[in-house]
Amino acid sequence: MKKFIAALILLLITAVALSQTETLSETGIAAEVNGEIITMDTFLSKVLPNYTEISKRIEEVDPLFSEMLLNTEAGQKLLEEYERNSLEALIEETLLIQYAKEVGIEADIEALREVVSKSIMDTLTELQIEKSDADLFYILKGYIDGLSSYEAKVVRDLAYKEVLSSLYEAVTVNATVTEEEIEQYYLANSSRYAVEEERADMKVLLFDSFSEAYSVWKAASRDANPSSVLDTFPEVQSGSYTREEIEALNPELVKSLFKPTEGELLSSVVTLGNKYAVIYLESYSPAGAKGIEDVREEIQGILISEKKDLFWRIWQEQEFKPFKEEAVIKRYYETGGGE
Numbered sequence: 132m133k134k135f136i137a138a139l140i141l142l143l144i145t146a147v148a149l150s151q152t153e154t155l156s157e158t159g160i161a162a163e164v165n166g167e168i169i170t171m172d173t174f175l176s177k178v179l180p181n182y183t184e185i186s187k188r189i190e191e192v193d194p195l196f197s198e199m200l201l202n203t204e205a206g207q208k209l210l211e212e213y214e215r216n217s218l219e220a221l222i223e224e225t226l227l228i229q230y231a232k233e234v235g236i237e238a239d240i241e242a243l244r245e246v247v248s249k250s251i252m253d254t255l256t257e258l259q260i261e262k263s264d265a266d267l268f269y270i271l272k273g274y275i276d277g278l279s280s281y282e283a284k285v286v287r288d289l290a291y292k293e294v295l296s297s298l299y300e301a302v303t304v305n306a307t308v309t310e311e312e313i314e315q316y317y318l319a320n321s322s323r324y325a326v327e328e329e330r331a332d333m334k335v336l337l338f339d340s341f342s343e344a345y346s347v348w349k350a351a352s353r354d355a356n357p358s359s360v361l362d363t364f365p366e367v368q369s370g371s372y373t374r375e376e377i378e379a380l381n382p383e384l385v386k387s388l389f390k391p392t393e394g395e396l397l398s399s400v401v402t403l404g405n406k407y408a409v410i411y412l413e414s415y416s417p418a419g420a421k422g423i424e425d426v427r428e429e430i431q432g433i434l435i436s437e438k439k440d441l442f443w444r445i446w447q448e449q450e451f452k453p454f455k456e457e458a459v460i461k462r463y464y465e466t467g468g469g470e
Contacts, residue, residue, distance in 0.1 A: 162218060163461040164225045169218075172275055176284040178217050179273030182210075222460060224291050230454050231294045236301065238290035247285050251278070302446045303439035313430050317423045324421040328373045331388040332413040334361045335368045337406040344400045344407035351409060357396035358411045369413075380404050391415055 161174035189197040200206035231237065255265055266277030274280035317324070338344040351360040361367045377384050380403045387397055388410075397410045416425075423430075 160463050162222055162463060163459075164222055165229060165458050165460075167225060167229065169221050169225060172280055173283070173287065174218060174221060175273075175275050176280045177221060178214060179275065181273070183271075183273040218462065222462075223455075226455050226458055227298070227451070228291060228294050229458075230451060231298045234298075234301070236294055236297045238293045240286065240290055243289050243293075244282075244286050247282055247289070251282060299439075299443060303442045306435055306438035306442055308431050308434040308438065312434055313427060314423065316430050316434060317426065321420060324426055325419070327418065328375075329389055329418045330371045330373055330416045331377070332371045332416070333369075333388065334358060334411040334413065335370070335403070336361055336364055336366065336409045337368070337403065338408070339406065341400060341407050344409055348396070348400050348409045351396055351411070358394065358413070361409065361411055384410075388412055389415060 159171050160168050161171050162169040186197065186201070189200060200209065228238075251265075254260075255262065262278065268277075269281045270277045272281070274284070336344070336347060338347070347360070347364070351357040354360050372388070374385060374389055377388055381401060384401055384403075387401075392412050392415050394414070395412050397412065401408050401410060403410075
């Protein structure tokens with residue numbers, strides 16, 4: 132009875148979803164890209180799970196809107212446009228994978244399939260779920276062939292992400308930054324590195340009793356890396372404090388904290404408010420502006436990221452766009468066939 136009810140729900144869901152794809156190819160092919168076929172199962176595995184989730188959520192939020200989306204001409208047009216965009220995204224992914232293969236970048240599909248299959252089966256075993264029940268679950272989620280459709284989608288998505296990452300790295304590998312560029316960026320963004328108030332960056336551990344604080348301080352003082360000892364405590368706090376904030380808690384600490392440092396453990400347990408504290412002073416920033424040496428790594432990271440994005444956009448325009456324009460693409464939706 133349980134499976135019968137689930138199957139009935141499936142029938143209702145897929146009836147709605149498939150009504151949105153009735154203009155697609157009846158040949159089992161959604162599109163063909165340079166001779167490579169994008170199957171209807173691949174296409175439907177992209178759109179139907181979203182249809183089922185969208186339908187469920189919209190129905191929960193606004194039944195009227197759900198009715199309009201599924202049963203009006205305007206709603207049908209919106210869903211058809213979504214289908215077209217989804218298919219174009221699959222075509223774009225296929226083209227990128229094909230381009231990457233031409234330049235020697237390729238995902239090991241069989242290895243990925245083995246990993247995904249094993250992961251799924253291990254999960255089913257661990258949760259004591261029968262494969263037939265898992266099939267039904269994924270069918271209800273919108274995967275026409277159940278578990279196999281879901282597995283194929285996961286493998287394809289992983290392969291695409293792996294290829295995209297490798298291709299991006301290959302295209303942007305020569306992105307470098309010169310010292311002059313770092314200096315120019317620093318000068319152009321000097322206001323960003325202004326420090327209105329002097330600050331002390333520190334790690335703090337607070338305790339109710341002196342003996343607890345002292346035992347931790349003692350262990351940290353004997354360690355070559357005191358900061359790492361404090362990091363072993365989940366309650367350690369990292370923060371940036373102004374002179375005014377520290378004065379409000381313990382004025383006597385100002386001289387110990389507001390001074391140039393390369394990182395140091397305070398020489399004793401101190402009081403902060405009504406607590407005992409073990410403090411590791413990480414850095415001190417005087418009022419004024421951070422020097423270029425203090426922000427060099429940050430600026431380098433920003434500029435490298437910008438250059439990589441630039442290289443990628445140039446590649447898309449000069450390499451991928453012509454490759455796409457020369458591709459032979461056949462789309463089997465709307466008319467059921469043709470270019």
